[in-house]
Amino acid sequence: MFNKVLVANRGEIAIRIMRACRELGIRTVAVYSEADKNAQHVQFADEAILLGGAAPKESYLNVDALLRAARDSQADAIHPGYGFLSENASFAAAVESADLTFIGPSAASIRAMGDKAESKILMKQAGVPTVPGFEGLESYDEFKKAAHEIGYPVLVKAAAGGGGKGMRVVNAENELKEAIELAKREAINAFGDERLLIEKYLAEAHHVEIQVFGDKHGNLVHLFERECSVQRRHQKIIEESPSPLLTPELRARMGEAAVNAAKAVNYYNAGTVEFIFDPVLSSFYFLEMNTRLQVEHPVTELVTGLDLVHWQIRIANGEKFPFTQSDLHQHGHAIECRVYAEDPSTGFLPSTGKLLQFIQPQGPGIRVDSGFAAGDEVTHFYDPLLAKLIVHAGSREDAVHRMKNALNDFIVHGVVTNMDYMRAVLETDDFKQGRVTTRWVETKFAEWNVPQPDLNALIAAALADVVFVGGRTQSAVSKETDPFNPWKQTGNYRN
């Protein structure tokens, strides 16, 4: 087994990976930018190395600095997490040429799936159904012609892309030009590659993805689906497993298609094959394959009982799966809510500031993967994900109730979060019935008004200046007047 793993990431995922390393008896190295010197992932690691400035290019995307950090700390493997360099084939190759193990798929698999245009051709050859569209277009006129042929609405997206970056929906021709320009710019920023592809935009579709996993001995299995249709601008907000839509027969067919997709690129380690699912026709199309650990992987961990990060590390170390497809089952229902520092009342603009309170919910079936604590600063440099709240229960209905209560118990002060918004989503009939499509948030649930403070909120706000000395809650002193306080009781009974 590895002696020391460097985690080339930050926030909750860096901590989640380091926790797995510790459990496997592996020492951990964190890396950080100047903006993150006091971040939780730095505190969590056995050692930490500064990469450079706050801008991702200078730090978390800085390949030279990362390889130097790995060498200096004598790490023998690098886990890239998600985002940043996780789907960068050159990085994976550079790690391997530096005699380190890349905890993920081969550079060749990443390269093959990373190019959305080429992967689509590969999938067609492998018999995996794909969305109608065009690749390799350059001039505006070519895009215009292609869009016309496919029929609006169309989707323009980065050929090198993923995660909703460099992706725009175009409803009519007069929006096409600006959409192409914006998508190109985002594509260059995010991936350093401005090529775009264009395809039919399926408005009333669901996003259903299949987790796949392979070892280096040719064994490939799938770990069932995740339904991720609650999205806003292609960013997932709520994910669950199982999907409320799939029949066992469909699940088996999608699982098989996903395994075939992975086989076509000789895949090993954890990956996710994303499908667009049309519930009316019960048909599904390959969207893309994410050649990395997914943000929403905990949902799969809770229903399958497998620790995906443990297995990523063990597979990178050359171990063989001790199980086959028929040994794997889904148990109960899991839901994840992504707690973002975003303000739903301002069109989800990121909210920055110092966390004055950060109290995580607890209880049976509740898991919080978080990268923050009270006192931490949420900056504008990185993704606004504060934490992932994941619950597991026997049924979907029970899981929804558990999630609502857990959201209630999650206290975040100092930045505005999307938690009220997510709770409202969980309350809708559409969500309860599993009818939420990928456009639902934008078309049916876009309006959001901040509730007005009621009497109790005003009382609490006014009292804070009186009962918390100096008005500073962090340095508050206790005012103890509880007549039921057991420590003050002098009765002669005990319980």
Next chain:
Amino acid sequence: MKTTFDTQTIELNPSGENYIAVVNGKTVNVHVIRAANGRMDLLVDGQRVTAHVSSDMAKRWVTINGQTLMLTKTSGAKQGVRHDHAGGLIAPMPGQIRSVSVGVGEAVKKGQTLLTMEAMKMEIRIQALRDGKVKSVFVAQGQTVEREQILIEVEE
């Protein structure tokens, strides 16, 4: 003691061990069971209320039953007044200017993208609120801006 939060005023006065609160003509009795570490357990007219409260300058963050609100303490005079920068468009959050697509003197249409900024890996378009002419541009590409900094001014 009277305090105004945004547009609502509350009067809170001690009364023996308890407090009397008056809001919109409604009077309630408040008993503080416990208040520590940003959390207070209250009896409001006998009903149990648990609130988490944080203070940051004039801001008060309050969470009751899972609902979080941000209230801003205002003096009576400022009540209800919003920042109107007379045609000036302000940065909705801290970030970096990616591009400026208009120059001084240029005529612009309502909804036209005037400049774009990037924050938290997201592109934010600053658009004209009405038809008009660009009076001044206060920022340049690559510049880092603070929240509520005036970026550009458009006159009718």
